[in-house]
Amino acid sequence: MFEQHLIALPILLPLIAAPITLILGHSRLSWMFATAISALACYFSWHLLTATLTESVLSYAVGGWSPPWGIELRVDVANAFVLLAVSALSTLVLIYSKDSIEKEIESSKHALYYTAHLLCLAGLSGILLTGDAFNLFVFLEISSLATYTLVSLASDRRCLTAAFRYLIMGTIGATFILIGVGMLYMKTGTLNMLDLAIRIDVYESSRTINTGLAFIMVGVSIKLALFPLHMWLPAAYTHAPSAVTAFLASTATKVAFYVMIRFIFTIFGLNYVFEEMGMDLILMVLAIVAIFKCSYMATVQSNVKTVLAYSSVAQIGYMILGISLVSVTGLMAGLIHIFNHALMKGALFMAVGAVFYRVGSVEISAFKGLGKQMPFTMAAFTIAGLSIIGVPLTVGFISKWYLVTAALEQQHWILAALVLVGSLLAVVYMGRVIEAAYFQKPPASQDSNQVKEAPWLMLLPMWILVLANIYFGIDTSLTTEAASSASEWLFQTSSIAAANSAEVSQ
């Protein structure tokens, strides 16, 4: 029975546990419960990944209704890979949360925080696992609503405007996706992704499908904060509680990126999106602009959380650039970067949260002298920062290596050069913070006895991520294997779907 329902568990566990957490009410108790649930979900995701690496695809009919009529949960290497990253990050962030939210969220709202976190996790897992386009929208809304709540929980009142802005943009995005899915349903009469894939090809040049594609792409682009639809992200990341930012930065945009891959490769098909609609050129240009514009924006911010938020938008540019190259290596670079960027940004935001916990501010000026006062936190920040820059022996280097290889494969020498030059801007924005921490004296007004190393429950998950940054930078067999087989699989199925539809149309 366990084996049979394994696929549904990563969604159901947190979904059922969420209201229980709320009922528990007590801060410490709900923390332990939520963390245990998330860890369990992570364990199941690990099982799923190992299962898909041998069996390639697992399918589960929700409620016993077989697809395409019922809702199908479908696991392949691509989403099992992302699911593992998401649930692992969720667990680490929850461990980290206990101390962090004590400082940033009123104690009466702690249980609410854990509830929203679990709901968000359930939503994200749902998005990843579902094989149904409308169901995807439902899970997207579950995770988004939970996210708006999480952002607005901070005690700083500016978080309310940030959450509201996020809510408006997020709802527009979700509505666009819903309209797009509606159009697809109108034309094809099905919502199952595989079924859609076969039927869409028949109506290749249909105006309804074209419009549907446009709505979905714009909607998803808002969700993943692709330039120029990223404006909600810096505000939300800056004012949300640190633990929430660490969670969102390392998971939410990654899942949205996965949704984009799913729509392009599984539903619409490569040939249609890239060759007929010319989406690759649009994405490539936007990605390049995102890399440069947002990296530049990151260099002029004074709030470290905003710096990292802009850096995230720029990093999303790298992932999109990977897709826009329309090659197995390019997609693989994008997928690897999902995982790697989650490791880097998770660690960075955790370090920043630890600084807020002790110093009470995340302005660059507040980092002065912290290299001596909080050595472990700042060492973590520095290593993760080097990873963002793409220094060898870190995961950032691996991502960059594959992305540039993918560009060179197609003789895009200028593109390759741009990617590398773009990473130099990361040297500037990470360098500013690191220099303040190590080479500037703490302000005289600060009581040096008060500022000490962060509690170990914050350091532990932070350092797990930092060590993962190094480990997966040296031994990449797990990440490259998963990403390359996911990428090959996506390309294969995309062309198989096209071949199938050719048969149907005959």
Place this chain on the structure above:
Amino acid sequence: MNLWQAVEPSQLISLSILIPFIGALLIVATGKHPNIREAVTLITATVLFSVVLAITDYTFHGVELRLNVAEPIPGLGISFEVEPLGVLFALVASFLWIITSIYAIGYMRGHNEENQTRFFCCFALAISSVMAICFSGNLLTLFIFYEVLTLSTYPLVTHAGNDAAKKGGRVYLGILLSTSIAFLLLAILGTYSLTGTLDFQAGGIFDDSHSKTVLSVLLVLFCYGIGKAAIMPFHRWLPAAMVAPTPVSALLHAVAVVKAGVFSILKVVIYIFGLDELKDLATTDIMLYIGAATILISSCIAMTKDNLKARLAYSTVSQLSYIVVGALLASSIASAGAALHIATHAVGKITLFFCAGAIMVASHKKNISDMVGLGRQMPITMAAFGIGAISIIGLPPMAGTWSKWYLTIGALEADKLFIVATLMISSLLNIAYLLPIPVKAFFNTQSGESKPWTWAETQEAPLPILIALSVTSVGCLALFFYPDPLIDLINLIPGVSTHADMTISLEGEG
């Protein structure tokens, strides 16, 4: 003599990298007891040198040492392989590390520097990455440790922690990181996408099937990407790095870091392009002239500097381009000269830096104009300075003679009279900016009066400093009379030989 016979030969490579690394950890562990910490540094340096000697021994006996560590990218691993050029560099760096450690102890204590534990720790880490660069078996490994070297030396450059140090550090890190990421990494990835391999192979990995235009572009990317070679206009980091304490300037910015740069260029030229392939590229000549221009322009800049360390820094920029030019001449004997220059310039320049530091500790003088008559106070230091200067200029009986000799023959052999002229003019410029310093120190006095000199007048630097600079100045002499072991080593490099085949070019001229 081989002290390490019990160890499996290929594990000597990992030992050579791990010993300084473990040394760095022990230095941190014993940081509270300066005497033990310094003992750890000295013991580590000595043990490392014995390991490198053992590796040298195996190299002379033709034993191939290889080691694969990890495979971050499928089909492309972190791997090490011992070859003669790397052994030469490792010998120079590890030997001079012992001397510099002795010197650094005297200097850091004499100067009452802060954060000495961090200093010695980063120093050992830098040496560890230099060893990894020496023995790297492919471009990826070379690149990785090239970056580690940059990062581990950054805290040394900014050691003083004041505004000047921070500014210097920013220039240092900015230029070295950006050139390596923007140019070198691109060149490496380009090479990989063209050939599917990054291994160093005798005769190069490119062949005639690759477009000459692309290879020409790659050559330029490599030359500028290896920013540590300080080819103009990317040389600014080296003068900026002079804000570091003098032992750092001495070992790292006259020997280890800058030589890692020119060593990488030699490796790329010999083992990636191959000397024959290099001759046919359009950009080889262009880079050659840029190298020649760097030699002359930086010598001229050196003349205008009154700060002794700044003058030495520009002199280093100029001397590094000797090696770059030697590599790009694409002749077997010029490459031999370039390889030899790694060693001879190292002993000469480190002597000069040791002297500059000694003067700073003993008399707190930084500017050359204040050093008139200093020979009365510091006769040993100034004598050593004279020896080092003559070696840099390339006059007998000092080590620099040989490398300049082979470089000149190489230029003649390649029929590049322009380069021959450059080398000669550069020697004259060296005389003009280096020799006046010891001459004025000995033969002029500050006040103009002349009374007989007595030993009582001397105010020399602490003993460890004197020992160090005496050893390196004796080294300058010794390498003139006994350069054979190094030359034998260089002759083992495939395609490189010190035996000139002059007849061809002479016939051509006749």
